[in-house]
Amino acid sequence: MSRFKGILSAAFLAALSSAASADAISGHVVQQETNWTAIGMFIAFVGLTLVITYWAAKQTKSAAQFYTAGGGITGFQNGLAIAGDYMSAASFLGISGLVYLSGFDGLIYSVGWLVGWPIVTFLIAEPLRNLGKFTFADVASFRFSQTPIRILAACGTLVTVAFYLIAQMVGAGALIQLLFGLPYMYAVIGVGALMIIYVTFGGMVATTWVQIIKACLLLAGATFMAFMVLVKFGFNPEALFAKAVEVHPKHLAIMSPGTLISNPLSAISLGLALMFGTAGLPHILMRFFTVANAKEARKSVFYATGFIGYFYILTFIIGFGAIVLVSTNPMFLSDAAKGLAGIRGGSNMAAIHLADAVGGNLFLGFISAVAFATILAVVSGLTLAGASAISHDLYATVVKGGNANEQDEIRVSKISTVVLGVIAVVLGIVFEKQNVAFMVGLAFSIAASCNFPVLLMSLMWRGMTTRGAVVGGFLGLISALVGVIFSPAVWEATLGYPKGSALFQISNPALFSMSIAFLGIYIVSKLDGSVRAKQDRAGFDAQYVRSQTGIGASGASAH
Amino acid sequence: MAASALEIENNPKFKELVATRKALGWSLSVIMLLIYFGFILLVAFDKSFLGTPIGTGVTTIGIPIGLAVIVSAFVLTGIYVVKANARYDELTRQIVEESK
Numbered sequence: 001m002s003r004f005k006g007i008l009s010a011a012f013l014a015a016l017s018s019a020a021s022a023d024a025i026s027g028h029v030v031q032q033e034t035n036w037t038a039i040g041m042f043i044a045f046v047g048l049t050l051v052i053t054y055w056a057a058k059q060t061k062s063a064a065q066f067y068t069a070g071g072g073i074t075g076f077q078n079g080l081a082i083a084g085d086y087m088s089a090a091s092f093l094g095i096s097g098l099v100y101l102s103g104f105d106g107l108i109y110s111v112g113w114l115v116g117w118p119i120v121t122f123l124i125a126e127p128l129r130n131l132g133k134f135t136f137a138d139v140a141s142f143r144f145s146q147t148p149i150r151i152l153a154a155c156g157t158l159v160t161v162a163f164y165l166i167a168q169m170v171g172a173g174a175l176i177q178l179l180f181g182l183p184y185m186y187a188v189i190g191v192g193a194l195m196i197i198y199v200t201f202g203g204m205v206a207t208t209w210v211q212i213i214k215a216c217l218l219l220a221g222a223t224f225m226a227f228m229v230l231v232k233f234g235f236n237p238e239a240l241f242a243k244a245v246e247v248h249p250k251h252l253a254i255m256s257p258g259t260l261i262s263n264p265l266s267a268i269s270l271g272l273a274l275m276f277g278t279a280g281l282p283h284i285l286m287r288f289f290t291v292a293n294a295k296e297a298r299k300s301v302f303y304a305t306g307f308i309g310y311f312y313i314l315t316f317i318i319g320f321g322a323i324v325l326v327s328t329n330p331m332f333l334s335d336a337a338k339g340l341a342g343i344r345g346g347s348n349m350a351a352i353h354l355a356d357a358v359g360g361n362l363f364l365g366f367i368s369a370v371a372f373a374t375i376l377a378v379v380s381g382l383t384l385a386g387a388s389a390i391s392h393d394l395y396a397t398v399v400k401g402g403n404a405n406e407q408d409e410i411r412v413s414k415i416s417t418v419v420l421g422v423i424a425v426v427l428g429i430v431f432e433k434q435n436v437a438f439m440v441g442l443a444f445s446i447a448a449s450c451n452f453p454v455l456l457m458s459l460m461w462r463g464m465t466t467r468g469a470v471v472g473g474f475l476g477l478i479s480a481l482v483g484v485i486f487s488p489a490v491w492e493a494t495l496g497y498p499k500g501s502a503l504f505q506i507s508n509p510a511l512f513s514m515s516i517a518f519l520g521i522y523i524v525s526k527l528d529g530s531v532r533a534k535q536d537r538a539g540f541d542a543q544y545v546r547s548q549t550g551i552g553a554s555g556a557s558a559h
Numbered sequence: 560m561a562a563s564a565l566e567i568e569n570n571p572k573f574k575e576l577v578a579t580r581k582a583l584g585w586s587l588s589v590i591m592l593l594i595y596f597g598f599i600l601l602v603a604f605d606k607s608f609l610g611t612p613i614g615t616g617v618t619t620i621g622i623p624i625g626l627a628v629i630v631s632a633f634v635l636t637g638i639y640v641v642k643a644n645a646r647y648d649e650l651t652r653q654i655v656e657e658s659k
Contacts, residue, residue, distance in 0.1 A: 110629075115594075118635045121640070264600060
């Protein structure tokens with residue numbers, strides 16, 4: 001038994017440390033020389049986005065404009081914005097870095113981040129758009145008692161956003177230090193300040209356009225890099241792989257699965273978190289309210305899936321390109337004796353060095369600026385989702401009982417944005433030296449174990465009641481949190497308790513916490529004989545018809 | 560006089576819309592789950608299969624399989640969207656029309 005446990009924990013740790021670190025830039029970084037080309041490009045990007053924010057601010061007068069850009073975004077634009085919201089700098093640099101280190105394992109890892117999107121299309125996107133207005137809580141609370149469900153949804157949103165945001169902020173600070181040679185603290189404050197400006201002045205309109213521009217820049221930059229790599233090998237992937245196998249210290253092993261997945265249970269649990277967490281991320285769900293109707297919502301996920309999938313294929317080529325062009329060039333190695341592993345700045349810098357190798361200093365500056373832009377786009381979306389949960393769900397619905405003055409509600413959301421931004425900066429600074437890699441995994445686990453079950457069951461199951469949703473949702477949230485705190489990654493690696501002392505020897509709790517949430521919702525709803533429960537069930541028909549046909553759905557606001 | 564929710568639910572077109580869309584949505588979801596978790600379990604249990612070289616080169620069978628999982632996510636989403644654009648939108652339009 002103990003041997004079994006030991007094998008399990010070793011496997012989980014191996015899987016987790018390589019897997020989780022791919023989505024956060026972690027560890028200590030050495031500050032680089034100030035890169036003026038990159039800073040120039042970045043200033044151009046910031047200038048452009050500030051002009052857009054100014055333009056957006058002039059038309060952001062109503063709550064609908066602030067939260068959802070008035071529902072006037074097209075499916076194609078929204079697809080780009082979703083991709084821009086989802087493809088983080090950490091996944092760009094982290095996944096290409098993982099491919100650089102381990103080859104095929106990077107592909108296995110990236111697949112997990114994509115497979116949630118079809119599920120969003122098939123089960124969530126259309127009913128969500130038909131039922132909701134500003135936040136996913138509009139949908140989850142549609143036929144239920146407003147106050148408890150809104151509080152639950154706001155907790156689920158804020159906890160998810162908080163962990164995701166901390167991981168992004170710490171990653172941003174480290175990355176900017178690496179790329180631009182700016183001190184960590186200035187970098188974090190700069191990101192926080194820009195994000196507050198975009199969201200408070202420009203709301204969803206500015207956030208959407210920042211995300212669209214970022215997605216275009218990132219896709220264009222990554223396409224160029226992959227193209228330049230393939231050109232060198234006459235567009236013959238076999239030639240690229242052959243060269244990589246020749247120069248990589250692991251040789252042929254990079255062409256087959258390595259240590260990423262050693263334990264099926266852990267792998268399935270992580271897979272569930274990624275797959276269903278995507279369908280419960282508040283900043284992603286919010287994007288579906290920016291389009292005119294269910295048809296555009298459906299189209300937007302289709303485009304987003306295409307862009308994101310294409311992007312992951314590019315990162316795979318980029319990682320292999322880096323093996324061939326970066327690891328063999330002493331210019332990119334801090335310790336040439338260590339070869340591939342001695343890459344300057346760590347494996348997360350593989351794509352950045354490759355930019356230099358294929359496009360020179362100018363293109364290096366471009367990719368660095370794109371990486372920074374990427375962070376801004378992601379944190380803006382997160383902050384807007386968090387602020388909306390506070391102003392729309394907590395203030396307007398819970399505190400004011402649905403009778404809030406629209407201008408007051410907008411004011412509350414702007415104040416919340418500033419507060420969230422300041423908190424994010426402070427936490428970013430506090431967590432500077434901490435390993436925050438587990439936080440993105442935690443955000444996905446909570447989204448998969450609290451937001452997703454409540455949302456899915458409210459849409460699909462007539463029998464769900466307010467009490468069932470609240471008990472099941474909170475059980476999912478708490479069990480995900482507890483599962484992560486007592487996991488090896490936090491208990492042993494972060495809190496420093498001895499190896500093997502973590503209560504749960506599993507890297508990601510989603511398999512259990514999701515089951516607890518669904519079971520909790522089911523059992524408590526079944527046992528619920530209250531008057532409210534009767535109303536909840538009786539409300540299903542009206543909700544069902546609207547979710548399926550869009551009759552009565554809120555349309556695009558006139559502007 | 561607008562139709563009530565129950566009247567709309569009894570509309571045969573509504574029944575057709577809901578039944579066919581539900582069947583397609585859940586089938587495609589199950590297919591995606593099978594593809595993804597099938598891939599993960601293959602990685603967990605049969606690493607050597609994925610590491611089998613194709614022909615005489617270094618490219619292994621795992622590379623096209625991994626890429627196929629990515630492409631399948633896009634294709635499945637596409638199947639749903641094409642079907643929905645062609646059939647469900649028209650049915651929905653008719654239901655909305657009839658319930659005015």
